[in-house]
């Protein structure tokens with residue numbers, strides 16, 4: 380992305396802007412033009428009468444851009460006074476992959492126009508690569524956009540804000556490939572390589588990946604099945620995988636693998652590009668372990684690529700679950716170089732039962748999992764994304780009955796596909 384050219388407002392005129400007022404309603408789309416539009420009443424809901432800004436942090440380096448966006452979000456969220464609304468915004472080229480630039484839209488209805496001060500402070504000591512635009516309303520009801528820039532010529536250039544049609548496909552899926560989900564090890568590997576200077580842990584993770592790859596030829600012996608258990612937190616994966624391990628005399632593995640546990644908290648705090656690359660690489664380490672272990676025993680895996688992709692897609696695609704790309708989209712494709720399991724089972728329980736189990740367990744939840752608890756929309760999207768992944772697709776298992784019943788159901792499924800003996804104590 381050539382950010383230098385994007386520092387000038389004229390370069391944004393080919394883009395469509397999307398602002399999301401909330402997760403439940405359709406976003407508002409607009410673009411910039413040198414001519415006013417006859418109808419701009421639909422923009423009223425967004426623009427109102429207060430002061431308005433849109434803010435983007437971008438630079439040539441994708442790691443720096445991702446971190447600047449996160450820094451921008453935190454700084455804005457911390458410094459905005461009451462009366463200011465921070466909305467997610469993005470600018471994109473319709474149907475052009477990787478063209479989405481994420482940013483924020485600021486509505487300032489505070490008495491003292493405090494957002495303006497916050498924005499000025501941001502420009503003085505905020506993240507690198509900041510682009511700030513502001514909007515004004517003319518007497519005839521038209522809205523104008525200009526850049527908050529140092530050069531007077533740039534400041535004085537104004538464009539009309541005109542409504543744009545909603546694109547056929549929701550724009551947030553445009554950047555998923557290689558930003559949120561990785562389809563080859565090399566692509567995730569490169570992200571962490573680019574981080575080595577600023578995140579020293581990346582080097583250690585890459586060394587582990589290389590070490591594991593060297594120890595494995597990555598193709599598993601077809602004699603023993605590899606069964607992946609997937610599902611939202613507290614659907615019973617740990618309980619079931621432990622029982623399956625005993626019942627089948629299987630090897631139990633997980634993704635991310637144990638060797639990455641000490642790095643996880645660190646990468647969970649990084650922006651999606653870096654965080655998702657970390658989890659993607661975790662799958663390749665697990666794949667190498669699967670390849671080795673499945674030559675002598677059945678293998679049960681607690682979370683694998685379905686989890687990595689489903690959570691990443693559900694987070695990247697904003698708004699309602701209908702915004703998820705349809706089945707068959709390339710974003711649900713299994714990575715070309717990642718070992719495929721024999722069977723993927725998705726544990727499913729009602730939201731009420733899952734909440735009961737979460738509360739009963741009383742353990743710490745990751746921030747994302749806490750969000751699931753309050754955010755039904757997101758949970759639905761993760762569930763839907765799980766089900767849209769193909770080759771291999773997951774088989775949904777009703778995990779609401781007792782642990783023993785769920786185990787028997789799953790053993791039946793596995794045995795009906797593979798002629799496996801259960802251990803004597805079962």
Ligand SMILES: Nc1ncnc2c1ncn2[C@@H]1O[C@H](COP(=O)(O)OP(=O)(O)O)[C@@H](O)[C@H]1O
Nearest residue numbers: 612613614615616617618736740780781782785
């Ligand atoms: N089939 C089941 N019926 C009732 N409670 C269950 C069942 N399976 C698991 N649990 C309980 O629900 C909680 C979450 O289960 P766990 O296996 O840790 O889920 P996960 O690994 O998917 O997060 C635990 O307290 C566990 O004892």
Ligand SMILES: Nc1ccn([C@@H]2O[C@H](COP(=O)(O)OP(=O)(O)O)[C@@H](O)[C@H]2O)c(=O)n1
Nearest residue numbers: 612634635658682683686687690745747748
């Ligand atoms: N294979 C995996 C496993 C987890 N994850 C991420 O890790 C989070 C879930 O991990 P967790 O530790 O809460 O899950 P449980 O193992 O506790 O069910 C999800 O939010 C995913 O973003 C992933 O991306 N890929």
